[in-house]
Amino acid sequence: MSKRVGMEVTTACAEAAALCRIDVASVYPITPQSHIAEHLSEIVNDGRLDASFMTVESEHSALSAAMGASATGARVFTATASQGLLFMSEILPITSAMRFPVVMIIANRAISGPINIWNDHSDIMHTRDTGWISFFADNGQEVVDMTIQAFKVGENRNVMLPVNVNVDGFQLTHTVEPILFPDQEEVDRFLPEYVPYATLHPDRPVSMGTLGVPEIYAEAQKAKDVAIVNSIKVVKEVWKEWEKLFGRKYEPIQSYRTKDADVALVTMGSMGETAEIAVDALRKQGVKAGLLKIKLWRPFPFAELKKAVKGIRVLAVTDRACSFGGPGGPVFSEIRSALYEESVRPAIVNYLIGLGGRDVQVEDFMEMVRKAAKGKLSEPYEFYGVRG
Amino acid sequence: MLEIRWHGRGGQGAVTSVELLALSAIEEGKYAQGFPSFGTERRGAPVTAFNRFDDKQIKIRSGIYHPDVVVVLDESLVALVDVAEGLKPTGILLVNTTKSLADLKKIIRFEGKIATCDATGIARKELGVPITNTTMLGALLKVTGIVKLSSLNAPLKERFGRLAPKNQAAAKRAYEEVKIN
Amino acid sequence: MTEKKWPETWQEVNPGCMVFRPGSAAAYHTGSWRAMRPIWDNVKCIKCGVCYIYCPEGCVTEDADGFFEVNLDYCKGCGICAHECWPSAIKMVNEEE
Numbered sequence: 158m159s160k161r162v163g164m165e166v167t168t169a170c171a172e173a174a175a176l177c178r179i180d181v182a183s184v185y186p187i188t189p190q191s192h193i194a195e196h197l198s199e200i201v202n203d204g205r206l207d208a209s210f211m212t213v214e215s216e217h218s219a220l221s222a223a224m225g226a227s228a229t230g231a232r233v234f235t236a237t238a239s240q241g242l243l244f245m246s247e248i249l250p251i252t253s254a255m256r257f258p259v260v261m262i263i264a265n266r267a268i269s270g271p272i273n274i275w276n277d278h279s280d281i282m283h284t285r286d287t288g289w290i291s292f293f294a295d296n297g298q299e300v301v302d303m304t305i306q307a308f309k310v311g312e313n314r315n316v317m318l319p320v321n322v323n324v325d326g327f328q329l330t331h332t333v334e335p336i337l338f339p340d341q342e343e344v345d346r347f348l349p350e351y352v353p354y355a356t357l358h359p360d361r362p363v364s365m366g367t368l369g370v371p372e373i374y375a376e377a378q379k380a381k382d383v384a385i386v387n388s389i390k391v392v393k394e395v396w397k398e399w400e401k402l403f404g405r406k407y408e409p410i411q412s413y414r415t416k417d418a419d420v421a422l423v424t425m426g427s428m429g430e431t432a433e434i435a436v437d438a439l440r441k442q443g444v445k446a447g448l449l450k451i452k453l454w455r456p457f458p459f460a461e462l463k464k465a466v467k468g469i470r471v472l473a474v475t476d477r478a479c480s481f482g483g484p485g486g487p488v489f490s491e492i493r494s495a496l497y498e499e500s501v502r503p504a505i506v507n508y509l510i511g512l513g514g515r516d517v518q519v520e521d522f523m524e525m526v527r528k529a530a531k532g533k534l535s536e537p538y539e540f541y542g543v544r545g
Numbered sequence: 546m547l548e549i550r551w552h553g554r555g556g557q558g559a560v561t562s563v564e565l566l567a568l569s570a571i572e573e574g575k576y577a578q579g580f581p582s583f584g585t586e587r588r589g590a591p592v593t594a595f596n597r598f599d600d601k602q603i604k605i606r607s608g609i610y611h612p613d614v615v616v617v618l619d620e621s622l623v624a625l626v627d628v629a630e631g632l633k634p635t636g637i638l639l640v641n642t643t644k645s646l647a648d649l650k651k652i653i654r655f656e657g658k659i660a661t662c663d664a665t666g667i668a669r670k671e672l673g674v675p676i677t678n679t680t681m682l683g684a685l686l687k688v689t690g691i692v693k694l695s696s697l698n699a700p701l702k703e704r705f706g707r708l709a710p711k712n713q714a715a716a717k718r719a720y721e722e723v724k725i726n
Numbered sequence: 727m728t729e730k731k732w733p734e735t736w737q738e739v740n741p742g743c744m745v746f747r748p749g750s751a752a753a754y755h756t757g758s759w760r761a762m763r764p765i766w767d768n769v770k771c772i773k774c775g776v777c778y779i780y781c782p783e784g785c786v787t788e789d790a791d792g793f794f795e796v797n798l799d800y801c802k803g804c805g806i807c808a809h810e811c812w813p814s815a816i817k818m819v820n821e822e823e
Contacts, residue, residue, distance in 0.1 A: 163571030163700075165564070256742035275583060317741055327583035328606050333567040334578050355744055362748035369743060372732055377743050379736035430604035514583060518607040 159337040159403065166297040167192035167330045169338075170236070170262055173304040175206045176344045177260075180231035183211040183222040187241040188274050189326035190264035194236065216241040220248040220259070227257035228365055230356035232308065235259060238326055239266035242280045246287070252319045253288030254381055255365055256354070258311030259319040261289075262304065265426065265477075266326040267513040275514020276326040278426065278477035281454075282487045288381055290320040290388055291454040293425045297334045299452075300324050302405060305344060309395045312351050316388040323454070325427035327514065339403060347402060389456045409458030410465045411450040414440065418447025420526050421466070421503075423474040425451045425488060428510070428517055432475075435522030446526045451488065459495050466496065472505045473529035476538075479509060485538035504532035508541040515542070547691065548609045549596040552628050553618035555587050558678030559594040561704065562616075566596055566682060568700040569692040576603050591626050598691055616685055617641060618664070618677050629655035639688055639723070641665060641677050646726045660688045662723040671715035672708075679705075683716030684723035694720050756783065760803035762818040768793050770815035777807035777816060 164172070171193050174182065182201070186194040201210040211226075213219045216237050223233045237245060242263055252259055267273040268280050281291065290310060294300045300322065307320035324330055339347075355363050369377050389409065396407035413433050415421050424432050429450040439446035449465050449472075451458075466472060476486020484490045489507035496502040506529045511517045525541060528534065549566075553559030560581045567579030578597040586592065595609045611631045617623060617640040629638055634657050641664035642649060649659060662684040664677035671680070679701065686694050697716055702709040733739045740746070764777075777794050778786045785800040786807060796807075808816040 161571070161574075163568040163577065254742065255744075274585065325606075327580075331583065332578050332580040332606075333564050334603070335571040335576060354741055355746070362746070364745040364750070365742060367743050367745055370732070373739070373743070376733060376736040376739050380739040380741075383736070384741075427606045431606045434604055516608045518610075519605065 159339050161337050165333045168196045169301050169336050171196035173301040174234045175200045177308050179208050179234040181209045181226040181233045183219045183235050185216045185219040187238050189330045190236050190238040216244040220245045223259045228357045230353040232351045233259045236262035238264040239280045249284050249287035256317040260307040261321045263321050263323050264326045264330045265323050273513040277512050282478040293323045295429045297336045306395050309348050313391045316391050328427045385456050409453035409461045412465050413448040415447035419445040420471045420529050421447035421469045423449045432522045435519045462495050469503045471529050471532050472503045473525050475508050475510045477511050506534045507538035510541045546599040548612045549614040550612040551594040551616045552622050555590045555592050557618050562678040563594040563596045565700045569696040573696050623652050660725045662719050667718045672711050679712040680715040680719045683719035687720045687723050755799045757799045762803045764807050764816045767815045770813045776810050780806050780810045
């Protein structure tokens with residue numbers, strides 16, 4: 158039976174990792190993730206979880222140690238944010254290339270400079286192409302659910318890839334809210350013991366992390382790409398199973414009031430529900446607004462997106478990160494590219510919002526929809542609300 | 546939906562207050578959010594923290610700009626910060642002070658309802674230290690009725706362990722002594 | 727059947743490029759890199775074993791009489807053994823000699 162508990166989302170995140178019976182946590186604290194590291198180390202110290210909590214000297218080491226632990230067949234958890242994630246970036250593509258199903262919480266925070274500790278998605282976007290499966294959570298409940306789901310997806314023998322769960326820094330991490338926790342038995346049934354594909358063990362010798370000469374490197378990359386592309390099947394199966402067990406529905410693209418929508422917002426992460434309120438308010442005023450929330454960023458759900466935008470005239474895509482000198486924000490360019498070959502496709506505009514913790518209110522989303530209705534902005538991408 | 550803004554100084558426990566209050570409401574089956582003003586925390590500096598309460602799931606994640614209630618943990622903040630900023634005219638301002646309402650009105654620009662409580666005095670007597678966050682929780686519950694006073698007990702126990710009874714006593718006294726003008 | 731040098735297609739790549747054949751690196755004879763090879767003068771040799779200890783390839787071995795010899799399949803001809811040999815019992819000679 159699930160239990161309804163009030164908890165700070167970071168604490169809940171650590172509790173979720175404990176419910177997954179992780180063997181090793183290798184975490185280096187950084188704002189706004191630190192409470193995860195703190196609470197998890199308490200859980201281990203209190204003897205509530207039989208795991209090794211590795212104190213490392215940096216994020217680079219945190220993920221390196223996580224990989225080493227995973228190579229021995231352990232279920233491994235880590236968490237970071239911002240500069241910490243960037244410091245890990247050398248190891249990120251190796252984790253996926255070596256097919257270690259490490260699960261990482263990213264407490265999304267802007268990257269420097271200027272130095273900023275607040276929320277946006279510039280950290281995850283910086284490491285977008287490293288071959289990790291990426292989930293985005295709307296609220297604390299989704300953070301807990303996705304943490305548990307992430308292990309199940311990553312450890313699937315047809316996937317064998319690391320998964321990151323993106324949790325908006327402060328807006329989510331530092332909020333106390335009600336969360337339904339599945340009990341240990343339910344989690345154990347959903348997530349059985351990890352059976353690794355191969356482990357470092359003298360009884361069955363294996364070389365991991367081998368050299369890839371030009372004659373093999375391309376084939377290795379292709380194999381990794383096919384693995385992550387195909388993982389969407391497993392993600393959807395796992396989310397179906399979760400819905401059956403716990404009644405909470407997860408889809409790669411979640412549509413909100415888009416059935417007859419004229420203009421639809423696109424969001425990722427915790428601003429999604431604020432945008433829902435804006436959609437409701439616009440509907441009350443007679444504006445046919447809708448919303449698409451991307452929950453699965455990698456592998457990108459191309460087919461699901463194409464289906465979701467049917468009938469929509471204008472998409473107002475919001476981005477929480479810049480692509481300097483590029484075509485617009487990363488979500489925008491992804492969506493535009495995804496729809497390029499469609500004979501009927503919506504007009505697409507791009508807003509860069511909520512950068513470095515800038516608050517975005519219901520009225521802002523309403524204004525974005527109103528401005529987007531023309532199908533075009535005065536610039537290819539607009540820094541929404543920027544002064545000057 | 547009811548929205549609250551807390552004013553305190555770093556280290557006075559404003560964040561703990563919003564946490565305890567949110568937990569009490571969630572215990573009662575309600576929906577609640579408790580969150581700090583996002584960013585760096587510095588001991589002694591003026592800080593804010595926030596609560597939202599509702600009977601249905603709370604979706605909004607943006608800041609609170611027009612609270613229904615403002616709680617001021619430290620009297621000295623009134624001269625430093627515009628504590629009534631954005632407070633709804635129909636809202637309530639609850640201040641920890643020994644000042645009279647007339648004196649308070651000279652410094653605070655707010656025409657609506659003001660409640661006062663000598664939380665520092667109560668905390669000194671009941672806790673032995675002038676930390677007013679749990680005391681002011683009692684006063685706030687009297688003023689707003691968000692949750693039952695007894696719903697604070699479990700979160701207080703979880704948070705303060707053997708010191709919980711003292712905090713409960715302080716909250717109870719403030720609940721009884723708060724003056725609503 | 728001779729073993730493939732590398733997978734022919736991406737489908738044949740093991741997950742994570744893992745190699746399950748132990749000791750596969752031994753199939754690669756690094757001795758082909760050698761331009762010079764070490765020669766031992768067992769009259770000068772005092773059987774101290776410093777060549778054995780210092781050989782970075784681990785290809786110096788002790789024979790039945792306690793003298794040392796090199797496995798030329800793997801000796802890269804680096805000359806560290808000759809440099810370290812303090813009784814000067816090892817001489818590096820051109821590969822062609």
